[in-house]
Amino acid sequence: MKKRPYILSGFIGLAVIVMSLVNMTVFPQESPGQIDGIGSPIIAFEFAETPEEIYTLFGANGTPEQAAMAAAMDQGNRLDYLYMLLYSGFLFSFAVLAARHTGKTWLYAGAALALLAFAGDALENMQLFGITAGLASGDFAAELARLHWLTWLKWGSLATYFVLIGVGLWRGNGRFAKFITITAVATFLLGLVSFIQRGPATEPFTLAIALMFVLLIVFSFVYRQEETGMGHG
Numbered sequence: 414m415k416k417r418p419y420i421l422s423g424f425i426g427l428a429v430i431v432m433s434l435v436n437m438t439v440f441p442q443e444s445p446g447q448i449d450g451i452g453s454p455i456i457a458f459e460f461a462e463t464p465e466e467i468y469t470l471f472g473a474n475g476t477p478e479q480a481a482m483a484a485a486m487d488q489g490n491r492l493d494y495l496y497m498l499l500y501s502g503f504l505f506s507f508a509v510l511a512a513r514h515t516g517k518t519w520l521y522a523g524a525a526l527a528l529l530a531f532a533g534d535a536l537e538n539m540q541l542f543g544i545t546a547g548l549a550s551g552d553f554a555a556e557l558a559r560l561h562w563l564t565w566l567k568w569g570s571l572a573t574y575f576v577l578i579g580v581g582l583w584r585g586n587g588r589f590a591k592f593i594t595i596t597a598v599a600t601f602l603l604g605l606v607s608f609i610q611r612g613p614a615t616e617p618f619t620l621a622i623a624l625m626f627v628l629l630i631v632f633s634f635v636y637r638q639e640e641t642g643m644g645h646g
């Protein structure tokens with residue numbers, strides 16, 4: 414008889430997927446302008462670096478486009494607090510289960526990274542709200558300066574988490590686990606390139622993070638272990 418040691422995480426992961434789809438209907442899918450060719454407005458907003466880029470993304474003051482964009486961003490970011498609770502809960506539970514299942518106690522560090530990603534995301538959203546509130550006056554320099562580091566606290570924690578978990582799953586968990594590890598390393602490298610210089614690698618990096626979530630959720634359901642088997646050390 415076989416058991417699925419990650420099934421609890423899998424069910425949380427399904428809620429993450431549902432919430433992701435809901436977010437896509439709330440966050441704006443188009444913007445008055447683009448920065449660095451980043452197609453997703455919310456990703457462009459998170460990685461914006463200058464006031465000029467903010468106004469490129471949102472449009473000029475007093476325009477209906479800017480008002481609609483700001484309202485949609487705020488609505489999406491309010492809903493995002495539920496999303497971050499779900500995805501960090503998924504990551505936290507998966508790390509704990511992986512540590513217990515494999516016997517590798519250092520995987521508990523993944524739980525800490527999940528909490529760090531949550532903290533970065535929550536603080537990031539506060540800066541995003543501050544920027545939209547300051548669009549008319551242009552008084553959002555402090556929020557924009559903090560945004561860069563909080564955005565990377567979130568995305569960097571996620572990229573590091575997936576590499577950590579990937580290394581932990583590499584041995585004794587099948588070919589799919591090895592594919593997850595390789596994808597996690599590639600994702601981390603994309604993130605490193607994007608951190609050094611925001612540009613063509615930035616949006617692919619965020620999409621790779623999304624792919625990593627999907628891979629771990631699938632793994633949560635498809636991985637099975639014999640009841641008599643021991644954790645892999």
